[in-house]
Amino acid sequence: MNAVGPKLVIATHNEGKLREIRALMAPFGIECLGAAELDLPEPEETGTSFVANAELKARAAADLAGLPALSDDSGLSVDALNGEPGIHSARWAEDEAGKRDFGHAMQKVEEALQAAGPESGRDAHFTCALSLAWPDGRIESFEGKVFGHLVWPPRGDNGFGYDPVFVPHGHEETFGEMEPAAKHAMSHRAKAFEQLVQWLAT
Numbered sequence: 271m272n273a274v275g276p277k278l279v280i281a282t283h284n285e286g287k288l289r290e291i292r293a294l295m296a297p298f299g300i301e302c303l304g305a306a307e308l309d310l311p312e313p314e315e316t317g318t319s320f321v322a323n324a325e326l327k328a329r330a331a332a333d334l335a336g337l338p339a340l341s342d343d344s345g346l347s348v349d350a351l352n353g354e355p356g357i358h359s360a361r362w363a364e365d366e367a368g369k370r371d372f373g374h375a376m377q378k379v380e381e382a383l384q385a386a387g388p389e390s391g392r393d394a395h396f397t398c399a400l401s402l403a404w405p406d407g408r409i410e411s412f413e414g415k416v417f418g419h420l421v422w423p424p425r426g427d428n429g430f431g432y433d434p435v436f437v438p439h440g441h442e443e444t445f446g447e448m449e450p451a452a453k454h455a456m457s458h459r460a461k462a463f464e465q466l467v468q469w470l471a472t
């Protein structure tokens with residue numbers, strides 16, 4: 271991680287993402303500062319892809335903090351819903367007052383799946399784009415995916431977001447039921463992170 275230096279801004283206000291990225295970064299001995307700790311604003315996600323949104327968040331944080339910044343844009347794409355909620359995964363969780371409630375988001379996804387009918391299937395995947403931006407203008411992005419299917423009702427209190435309804439292929443437990451280390455061994459975030467580490471090592 272020589273290209274990063276001793277301090278890295280984790281450009282997210284999402285506690286779940288921050289916890290997972292901190293766990294993935296732990297072996298590298300880099301001090302990770304959360305965006306909220308630095309009082310950084312949350313930029314508007316105007317991109318049309320996970321990478322575009324990750325890049326705008328990393329760029330904004332690196333410019334404001336004057337430090338390298340790592341951002342994450344991620345979400346759940348459901349085949350029967352033409353890839354939705356996708357880049358709108360956080361937005362699907364907002365109630366009328368703009369407050370995020372993932373019980374509500376999982377319910378909305380389930381209702382849309384029921385409306386699509388059983389022949390549409392329950393396949394889904396998570397995508398994670400990680401972008402690393404430097405104050406000098408450099409930026410690099412990496413993307414990871416994990417495929418699986420959705421279950422109902424939600425199961426498990428671990429993880430965050432849509433984890434309680436997602437079962438990765440080849441497993442029976444949801445991400446919400448798995449120990450964090452088991453999720454980190456196969457998740458979209460871990461796969462994107464592996465690529466980032468490989469890129470930094472070359």
Ligand code: IMP
Pocket residue numbers: 284315342343344345346357359360372396429430431432433445457459
């Ligand atoms: P954004 O990247 O800030 O737009 O938010 C993406 C949303 O996707 C998060 O708030 C989560 O609800 C969901 N999401 C992303 N990664 C995961 C994950 O690992 N598990 C469950 N939900 C996730």
